[in-house]
Amino acid sequence: MRPMHARNAFALLALLACALLLPGCASTGKGEALQRAQYAWSAAIRWGDFEGAWNLVDPEYREQNPLTDVALERYAQVQVSHYRELGAPPPSADGSVGRDIDIGVINRHTMAERGLRYRESWRWDETAGTWWNTAGLPDFWRGE
Incomplete structure (x- = not known):
């Protein structure tokens, strides 16, 4: 990457981080914690840190669906080019929330x-x- 492009990319990333963090400054409690968790999750997936993302998966899910070395090797064979939020369905009656991602x-x-x-x-x-x-890690292979 050329130096000018690297600076532009860094500036864009810094602006994006500020834009994502500003709404969190106004909220408190669970809403702010959700924003932080979703930001950490999307950053880990986007940058290929699947072990880091795995640490954000529900411990009950991790216990029932352990992440094997083979699965981790499979994740190492892909690179995420974009991670975009499409919207969020209404919260469930049990208080869980969702987010649709492309x-x-x-x-x-x-x-x-x-x-x-x-x-x-x-x-x-x-x-x-x-x-x-x-929901666990994204299934990039869907049965392949």
């Missing part, structure tokens, strides 16, 4: 890009004081 995925071996949609699902854990992703 993800671009590039196969590192073939350089073929494709898009998919993914629905995040989040639940508040009163004891831990945090939101957990209950």
Whole structure:
């Protein structure tokens, strides 16, 4: 990447971070915690930190669906080109919230890009004081 492009990309990233963080300054409690959790999740997925994202998955889900070394190796074979929020369905009666996402995925071996949609699902854990992703990592292969 040329130096000028790197500076422009950094400036754009800084502006985006500010834009995402400003609404959080006005909110408090669970809403702010949800914004922080979703921001951390989207950043981890976007930058290919699937182990980091896995730490944001509900412990019950992780226990029932352990992440194997083979699965982690599979995630290492893709690169996420974009991660865009499409909208959010209304909160569920149990208080869980969702977010619809459009993800671009590039196969590192073939350089073929494709898009998919993914629905995040989040639940508040009163004891831990945090939101957990209950949908697990995105399935970039959908049965392949």
